Amino acid sequence: VEASIPEPLREAWRKHSASEFTSKEDFEKYFVRHVETTLARSLYNCDDLAAYSGTALAFRDRLIIEWNRTQQRQTFTDQKRVYYLSLEFLMGRTLDNAMLNVGLKDVARDGLSDLGFRIEDVINQEHDAALGNGGLGRLAACFMDSMATLNYPAWGYGLRYRYGIFKQEIVNGYQVEIPDYWLDNNPWEFPRHEITVDIQFYGNVKKYQDENGRILNSWEDGEIVQAIAYDVPIPGYGTKTTNNLRLWSSKASSGEFDFQKFNAGDYESAVADQQRAETISAVLYPNDNLERGKELRLKQQYFWCAASLFDIVRRFKKTKRAWAEFPDQIAIQLNDTHPTLAIVELQRILIDMEGLEWDEAWSIVTKTFGYTNHTVLPEALEKWSVPLMQNLLPRHLQIIYEVNLFFLQSVEKRFPNDRDILSRVSIIEESHPKMVRMAYLAIIGSHKVNGVAELHSDLLKSTLFKDFVKIYGPDRFTNVTNGITPRRWLHQANPRLSALIAEKLGGYDFLKDLTLLDKIEVFVDDKAFREEWAAIKRENKLRLARHIKATTGYDVNPNALFDVQVKRIHEYKRQQLNVFGVIHRYLSIKAMSAEEKKKVVPRVSIFGGKAAPGYWMAKTIIHLINNVADVVNKDPEVGDLLKVIFIADYNVSKAEIICPASDISEHISTAGTEGSGTSNMKFVLNGGLIIGTCDGANIEITREIGEQNIFLFGNLAEDVEDLRHRHFYGGFKLDPQLERVFDAIKDNMFGDKTDFSALTSSIEEHGDYYLVSDDFNSYITTHKMVDEAFQNQEEWLAKSITSVARMGFFSMDRVTNEYADSIWNVEPLDVTD
Ligand code: Z2T
Numbered sequence: 045v046e047a048s049i050p051e052p053l054r055e056a057w058r059k060h061s062a063s064e065f066t067s068k069e070d071f072e073k074y075f076v077r078h079v080e081t082t083l084a085r086s087l088y089n090c091d092d093l094a095a096y097s098g099t100a101l102a103f104r105d106r107l108i109i110e111w112n113r114t115q116q117r118q119t120f121t122d123q124k125r126v127y128y129l130s131l132e133f134l135m136g137r138t139l140d141n142a143m144l145n146v147g148l149k150d151v152a153r154d155g156l157s158d159l160g161f162r163i164e165d166v167i168n169q170e171h172d173a174a175l176g177n178g179g180l181g182r183l184a185a186c187f188m189d190s191m192a193t194l195n196y197p198a199w200g201y202g203l204r205y206r207y208g209i210f211k212q213e214i215v216n217g218y219q220v221e222i223p224d225y226w227l228d229n230n231p232w233e234f235p236r237h238e239i240t241v242d243i244q245f246y247g248n249v250k251k252y253q254d255e256n257g258r259i260l261n262s263w264e265d266g267e268i269v270q271a272i273a274y275d276v277p278i279p280g281y282g283t284k285t286t287n288n289l290r291l292w293s294s295k296a297s298s299g300e301f302d303f304q305k306f307n308a309g310d311y312e313s314a315v316a317d318q319q320r321a322e323t324i325s326a327v328l329y330p331n332d333n334l335e336r337g338k339e340l341r342l343k344q345q346y347f348w349c350a351a352s353l354f355d356i357v358r359r360f361k362k363t364k365r366a367w368a369e370f371p372d373q374i375a376i377q378l379n380d381t382h383p384t385l386a387i388v389e390l391q392r393i394l395i396d397m398e399g400l401e402w403d404e405a406w407s408i409v410t411k412t413f414g415y416t417n418h419t420v421l422p423e424a425l426e427k428w429s430v431p432l433m434q435n436l437l438p439r440h441l442q443i444i445y446e447v448n449l450f451f452l453q454s455v456e457k458r459f460p461n462d463r464d465i466l467s468r469v470s471i472i473e474e475s476h477p478k479m480v481r482m483a484y485l486a487i488i489g490s491h492k493v494n495g496v497a498e499l500h501s502d503l504l505k506s507t508l509f510k511d512f513v514k515i516y517g518p519d520r521f522t523n524v525t526n527g528i529t530p531r532r533w534l535h536q537a538n539p540r541l542s543a544l545i546a547e548k549l550g551g552y553d554f555l556k557d558l559t560l561l562d563k564i565e566v567f568v569d570d571k572a573f574r575e576e577w578a579a580i581k582r583e584n585k586l587r588l589a590r591h592i593k594a595t596t597g598y599d600v601n602p603n604a605l606f607d608v609q610v611k612r613i614h615e616y617k618r619q620q621l622n623v624f625g626v627i628h629r630y631l632s633i634k635a636m637s638a639e640e641k642k643k644v645v646p647r648v649s650i651f652g653g654k655a656a657p658g659y660w661m662a663k664t665i666i667h668l669i670n671n672v673a674d675v676v677n678k679d680p681e682v683g684d685l686l687k688v689i690f691i692a693d694y695n696v697s698k699a700e701i702i703c704p705a706s707d708i709s710e711h712i713s714t715a716g717t718e719g720s721g722t723s724n725m726k727f728v729l730n731g732g733l734i735i736g737t738c739d740g741a742n743i744e745i746t747r748e749i750g751e752q753n754i755f756l757f758g759n760l761a762e763d764v765e766d767l768r769h770r771h772f773y774g775g776f777k778l779d780p781q782l783e784r785v786f787d788a789i790k791d792n793m794f795g796d797k798t799d800f801s802a803l804t805s806s807i808e809e810h811g812d813y814y815l816v817s818d819d820f821n822s823y824i825t826t827h828k829m830v831d832e833a834f835q836n837q838e839e840w841l842a843k844s845i846t847s848v849a850r851m852g853f854f855s856m857d858r859v860t861n862e863y864a865d866s867i868w869n870v871e872p873l874d875v876t877d
Contacts, residue, residue, distance in 0.1 A: 096169035132181030136696025192280030204291035217670035271351035371411035387489035559852035652694035716761030
């Protein structure tokens with residue numbers, strides 16, 4: 045293709061080809077030009093928001109140049125690509141990250157200062173791109189960062205929601221949800237109006253004979269909705285690779301359907317159709333670890349899978365390769381079961397549209413897909429009702445039945461004497477109505493299935509997917525423990541700590557190879573290093589204290605122990621255990637003499653997180669935290685010894701302020717329930733210690749940093765089942781310390797007790813499924829150890845430094861390389877060659 049363009053034409057383009065700025069002068073030139081022409085503003089009316097836009101546009105120009113080059117190079121080289129399918133991409137802000145990735149943040153800071161702006165104020169103008177709920181969506185964002193940084197040819201595919209995760213306000217202690225309309229003047233997306241795919245729903249399946257007499261199926265007479273591509277450039281750190289994130293937006297098809305209505309004079313109903321189509325990509329479902337089986341959600345899933353698969357297949361077909369080469373060119377990773385229909389869609393394309401035989405097609409499909417499971421919680425496992433799927437996707441349901449038939453036949457052959465296994469592993473659950481078990485379909489349609497931390501992957505193999513281990517052998521199942529990108533979660537969130545490390549290591553190489561962090565451990569006794577380390581933590585705590593003052597009005601003492609729990613509110617994550625612990629502490633302080641109070645380590649308990657709008661128990665927990673804060677923070681008997689803070693609207697950019705500011709953070713899920721957790725890694729990487737249960741990645745964090753550097757407590761996963769059983773059959777006895785806490789709540793100490801009766805009775809009367817009472821004593825005791833340890837600041841500092849030094853394993857780069865080697869079989873591509 046390149047060679048076919050005549051030289052004079054090339055020359056004309058080359059002469060004017062955009063170039064990348066590196067100097068302050070050029071930055072200022074691009075900035076002013078964009079402010080004056082793109083934004084139609086001037087020196088006289090350029091506020092911080094316009095300055096943000098001008099800066100973003102200047103950096104965007106730069107990104108686009110590298111993005112175009114990367115895409116061209118990847119296309120010409122034509123080596124295997126990765127496609128990461130995720131319904132969620134929790135990206136946060138882009139500008140700061142983009143400036144750091146190209147190494148020009150200092151240039152921008154100086155330039156902005158010349159032009160009359162503070163870079164922090166400019167950065168703070170940006171709205172978070174919050175197209176995700178929590179860990180799963182943020183993991184996808186960290187993947188995009190690492191894949192670009194490591195030069196993997198990779199695309200993300202997702203939905204361009206008009207509304208991301210809702211904004212949370214706290215009104216009288218209650219969570220209120222505000223829609224997050226984030227798309228206005230977003231400079232980071234590029235509409236590709238020419239890249240569209242028609243997506244069909246409903247309709248019916250007709251059989252026909254082709255010219256060779258083969259019976260084929262055709263899916264006809266459905267409703268058509270159009271998918272439009274929006275592309276987002278994803279720059280890597282310190283590399284020219286800029287990958288692509290393609291988000292699909294839905295629109296009514298401009299096909300004959302509407303025209304008929306328009307022609308018939310039915311304008312209003314045609315517009316209504318239009319709007320119905322647009323609702324498909326309107327809103328992100330705000331549930332974390334819960335599936336509710338809504339038809340619109342299934343529509344979202346198919347719409348996105350079908351558009352992405354069409355796009356991938358279209359790109360493959362341009363190479364004119366044989367179909368058998370498809371899995372050599374393409375790896376598709378399924379971020380949980382949300383994109384499982386992609387498996388069925390590829391099989392449909394291959395057999396119905398491209399005329400391949402079933403077996404040949406199915407072998408291509410299974411070689412192409414990998415499936416990541418993120419949870420063992422039963423309420424989060426996707427099942428779709430057969431009647432719903434029959435109506436919406438009739439051909440896909442047929443294919444699912446066929447896949448199931450062949451699968452069950454093979455199982456029957458291998459295990460002829462095991463009658464029960466067939467109903468246990470069937471993709472179709474024989475309930476009323478029948479349900480399609482998406483996780484089983486994902487396993488059967490993939491060549492690799494992975495969990496996200498060792499314990500989680502082990503539990504998958506020994507419980508949920510036990511039968512499948514028997515059927516496919518253990519090699520189909522693997523573990524890849526999650527990680528985080530050190531670019532955002534160390535360098536960007538904590539620039540001063542990053543600079544201190546760089547000073548000691550002689551540069552920023554550790555941001556690309558986080559295992560180099562181990563070289564700072566020798567400075568654990570270096571006085572100047574320790575002082576700077578402590579000063580950085582103090583500065584970060586002050587920054588958070590300012591944020592708390594500005595958003596809640598409360599003053600917090602920066603010398604107090606900052607104890608943080610920020611994550612989605614969920615019973616299994618046990619914020620209720622934390623707030624009961626806070627009440628216990630409050631009651632203890634109230635019972636103390638003045639002498640005793642002098643020995644108390646002052647504490648600030650900081651909470652943050654959103655509850656799914658329909659999750660009443662989670663909302664009740666938020667309500668209790670806020671009411672406790674109200675009482676405790678105003679109690680003169682307590683003063684600085686205890687403050688309780690709920691930070692509203694926890695999101696990625698708030699996490700960037702909060703993670704560097706913790707002394708200790710809480711990762712206290714009931715053992716065996718948290719897939720991995722990733723904020724645990726963010727806090728430790730920023731020099732905070734952890735109080736946690738033996739769950740998810742806490743276990744591997746402990747192994748890496750040493751058990752003397754973490755505060756573990758509570759029952760073990762292997763004992764959970766037995767404890768739950770005993771709650772029902774051995775009689776339930778509330779922990780006596782927890783009983784005192786409950787008594788205070790029932791004395792209306794924190795407002796009307798009936799507001800919280802669901803919470804207390806779920807423990808006292810309904811079996812304490814999450815083992816709050818079982819772990820309470822151990823939790824309280826461990827917090828006492830935390831207080832004691834904090835009093836020895838010198839030792840605490842040593843723990844902090846040692847832990848950071850040993851966190852190299854948790855880089856997302858290690859994760860990405862493991863996926864590339866053991867699941868995708870892809871190689872990096874240097875786009876500067
Ligand atoms: C989610 O954030 C996670 C799991 C889900 O299962 C759904 C959502 Cl939205 C369907 C989280 C896990 O809870 C967490 O432990 C893990 O670290 C994260 O995914 C990334 O793997």
